[in-house]
Amino acid sequence: MAKASSQRRKKKSKIGLKGTILLCVVIMMGMVFMGGAVFLLIAMAPSFVAVISDRSKDRLRSFSICFMNFAGAFPFLLDVITTNQSIDYALNAISQPATVVIIYASAGIGYLINWAVVGIVANMMVQKAKKRLNTIEERKATLREQWGPEVTGEMKLDSDGFPIEPENIQNPK
Amino acid sequence: MAAKQDDKKQDEDKAAQDKAPPKPALPPVNIATLGSDIEILCDQPMPQYNSGELKGYAARLKSGKSCFAVLCENFLVPRTFLTSKFSQLANMNIVRVVASGVVYWPPEKKQRYVFIYEDTLGMPILTRDQPQALGMKHERLMNAIIKPLVVLMLELRDADLVHGGIRATNIYDGNAANYENIMLGEALSAPPTYHQPSIYMPIEKAMCPPYARGISSFSDDIFALGVTILTLMRNEDPFSEMREEEIIRQRLEHGTYSFFTTHQRSTGPLMELVRGLLHDDWQQRWTIEEVLAWMDGKRLAPKKQKTVRTKAVRAFDYEGYKIVRPESFAYELQFNPKVAKDTILGEPFETWIQRSLSNDKITTDFQDAKHSAEAHGKDGTFGDRLLSKTITTLFPGAPIFYKNIRAMPEGLGYLAAYLFGNHANTQALEEIIKFNMVAFWAKIAEHSGAETQNIKQRFESAQANSMHKKLGFGIEGNLYYLCPEAPCLSPILNNYCVRSPEDLLMALDDLCAKTNKSDGFFDKHIIAFLMARDKKVIESELMELNSFEVHQSKTALLKIFANIQERAGMRGLPNLCKGLLIYLNPLFERIHDRKLREEIKKTAEGIAGSGNIPKLERLINNNKQKKDDKAKFVNALREYKMINEEESHLENQLANNPKFGFGTGYEIAAIISGAIAALVILAATILQYSKGGVF
CATH class of the missing domain: 1.20.5 (Single alpha-helices involved in coiled-coils or other helix-helix interfaces)
Incomplete structure (x- = not known):
């Protein structure tokens, strides 16, 4: 029980001071630009879904979706902010089918970019790794040739770095 | 046409042969050369100059002067260190040493040490196979033999020399009739007094085998002179049928002079001289000055005897002998050790010592002997120790009797050389040194006024040596420590006469050339020999030489050989170097960098061709190079480890991580x-x- 509560405390503390300040600023900004905030809340829904479902390290996968989603929403957001800050206007703007299609399609493009780039890059990385493996094998062979099998570290060596072999030990005369 | 071509070819071949440098003429197989001007004729033996089993051969100088050579044996250590002193003697009644040194002896295909003497001896006045009596008249004996010998001995004494070979069979006629120019033969070719029959030796040394009599004293020469005079004056040999043991037994019982003259019918003035010379107590024996005084006609008062010989009031019945003299008892105890051990541990023997001998010193010494024999525990050798010490107690100054050994303490070094040279068992000798039997001998001998401090110290060091089993110590170490003039008796050098570290390298070089030797450049003998001959060259390397690590001992050997060659400024030794190159292969294996290793090997082969061991040593033992090589190897080791880990990681990722690169x-x-x-x-x-x- 105590363990669970401490873990929860740890999770809470993950936000940190900066996060807390940022959150406050966002909330305050949201209260000031209420229309824009409502618009963004609905327009960025694919991003929220992507972030929540992202299990990758540092949640990098959702970045491209978020970026593209925001890029799609930005012109409309700019319109809401510059035209009318009211919630009704924002809801009206977001309820336009074309708006929703553009915003969500851009999020989809983000997903496509992510899928394509990751596929290409991962393939390249595998090739690079294989090439590196070949290079390592060659280097190891060179080292073995120049320094002998003792360089592998697989043999028991004396203080001077030479193999301790029975033929190097002689009986007392 | 074809015939013409053949002729032409033959002419060309002949011309080529004429142009080719003439091959150096090989020495004839029947001639051994010493230096550049002495030739020894191997096929011309001169049996009249044989010294015991050492053979004499005809020799000649380049000038045409005829000489003879005596061939020595390695295990009968010759007295080489006296060569120059003997050659400087001006006396004409002793054979003159011309030279001595090591020669290659073609008939045996091995090296031998030889002494070259001027061939002026003539024939011996008495040969060994003749009855040992010449029946010379007193006056002739006096003028022809005694006077020249006494003058010679005076000169020897002044030069601080002991001849060690004064005997009737070693006196020659000098190629003159009627003993007008007698000559005394050689005595340097073997250990001191080695060639002397036991009757020519004072009673203590007569009990030892010839090779274990130890250092000879001038007093021994005086005694030998006495026996020589007696032999030359008597008409028949009373001892020809008598066994040596019986002679000694009688000498012990009756005294040498009394026993030797019992059979002597001759009387006359010479008997007084003989009596003075044959005194068993060396302190009572005449000196050369006393002999001269007697010859001048002075009547010498008998010396005051320091101690009276102990005699028991009741005889001890031992092995069928009724023994009254402790010395006789000591002598008899050696023959049957089992009975002897039982006897001395028995009560009757102790009672006999205490009551019949009535000699407090012997009683105390016997108790001391028992205690000191027990000092090393009552193990298997206790009985032998007690027996040996009891003999010493009963006969102070007698040789050490231990198991099968009979030796004067100073003779133990020569004995060791003899035993090793004949591949005999050295166990008993090792025990004598290990138990320091000499210390007890010296303690008892001190009571009779002998100087023993030096010998005590030597054997204390020898005992310390015997405790170590490492190279340079042990029984081999003691051989060269106790007999510093011994040549190296290593089985490796069987066909060589190695007398110095330089000789050792030359012998090994020759051995490598003949047998393509590439291993076994040292053994216990060689190291012990170097320790005795040249401690400086080996002492600093001794620990490494004894190391279990092959490379360390090989490095040490290389350093030792390099030191010897460099210091002596010796010529190149290419054969040895080539052999060493193979032998030292493990040292090349101690270079991590294979490229560097091959380069160094190639350079070493070049150096080996010139036979320069110091250069080879500097190449192989280059510390800076070794350090760099090690540092680079450590870096390579790290790099290998790092890339190996990287490889494992990559392989693991590729095999097990489907999202690799995502x-x-x-x-x-x-x-x-x-x-x-x-x-x-x-x-x-x-x-x-x-x-x-x-x-």
Whole structure:
């Protein structure tokens, strides 16, 4: 029980001071630009879904979706902010089918970019790794040739770095 | 046409042969050369100059002067250190040493040490196979033999020399009739007094085998002179049928002079001289000055005897002998050790010592002997120790009797050389040194006024040596410590006469040339020999030489050989170097860098051709190079470890991680998306504020 509560405390503390300040600023900004905030809340829904479902390290996968989603929403957001800050206007703007299609399609493009780039890059990385493996094998062979099998570290060596072999030990005369 | 071509070819071959440098003439197989001007004729033996089993051969100088050579044996250590002193003697009644040294002896195909003497001896006045009696008249004996010998002995004494070979069979006629120019033969070719029959030796040394009599004293020469005079004056040999043991037994019982003259019918003035010379107590024996005084006609008062010989009031019945003299008892005890051990441990023997001998010193010494024999515990050798010490107690100054050994303490070194040279068992000798039997001998001998401090110290060191089993110590170490003039008796050098470290390298070089030797350059003998001969050259390397690590001992050997060659400024030894190159292969294996290793090997082969061991040593033992090589190897080791880990990681990722590279893909996708987004935002913003709105 105590363990669970401490873990929860740890999770809470993950936000940190900066996060807390940022959150406050966002909330305050949201209260000031209420229309824009409502618009963004609905327009960025694919991003929220992507972030929540992202299990990758540092949640990098959702970045491209978020970026593209925001890029799609930005012109409309700019319109809401510059035209009318009211919630009704924002809801009206977001309820336009074309708006929703553009915003969500851009999020989809983000997903496509992510899928394509990751596929290409991962393939390249595998090739690079294989090439590196070949290079390592060659280097190891060179080292073995120049320094002998003792360089592998697989043999028991004396203080001077030479193999301790029975033929190097002689009986007392 | 073909015949013409053949003729032409033959002419060309002949011309080529004429042009070729003449091959050096090989020495004839029947001639051994010493230096550049002495030739020894191997096929011309001179049996009249044989010294015991050492053979004499005809020799000649380049000048044409005829000489003879005596061939020595390695295990009968010759007295080489006296060569120059003997050659400087001006006396004409002794054979003159011309030279001595090591020669290659073709008939045996091995090296031998030889002494070259001027061939002026003539024939011996008495040969060994003749009855040992000459029946010379007193006056002739006096003028022809005694006077020249006494003058010679005086000269020897002044030169601090002991001849050690004064005997009737070693006196020669000097190629003159009627003993007008007698000559005394050689005595340097073997250990001191080695060639003397036991009757020519004082009673203590007569009990030892010839090779274990030890250092000879001038008093021994005086005694030998007495026996020589007696032999030459008597008409028949009373001892020809008598066994040596019986002679000694009688001498012990009756005294040498009394026993030797019992059979002597001759009387006359010479008997007084003989009596003075044959005194068993060396302190009572005449000196050379006393002999001269007697010859001048002075009547010498008998010396006051320091101690009276002990005699028991009741005889001890031992092995069928009724013994009254402790010395006789000591002598008899050696023959049957088992009975002897039982006897001395028995009560009757102790009672006999205490009551019949009535000699407090012997009683105390016997108790001391028992205690000191027990000092090393009552193990298997206790009985032998007790027996040996009891003999010493009963006969102070007698040789050490231990197991099968009979030796004077100073003779133990020569004995060791003899035993090793004949591949005999040295166990008993090792025990004598290990139990320091000499210390007890010296303690007892001190009571009779003998100087023993030096010998005590030597054997204390020898005992310490015997405790170590490492190279340079042990029984081999003691051989060369106790007999410093012994040549190296290593089985490796069987066919060589190695007398110095330089000789050792030359012998090994020759051995390598003949047998392609590439291993076994040292053994216990060689190291012990070097320790005794040249401690400086070996002492600092001894620990490494004894190391279990092959490379360490090989490095040490290389350093030792390099030191010897460099210090002596010796010529190149290419054969030895080539042999060493193979032997030292493990040292090349101690270079990590294979390329460097091959380079060094190639350089070493070049150096080996010139036979320069110091250069080879500097090449192989280059510390800076070793250090660099090690540092580079350590770096390589680290690098290998690092890339090995990287390889394992990559292989693992490729095999087990289906999302390999996805992380980077996400990053790049994020960057691309971010860039597009930025462009869109920028464009939207510009449009918004330039044309009055996006839409």
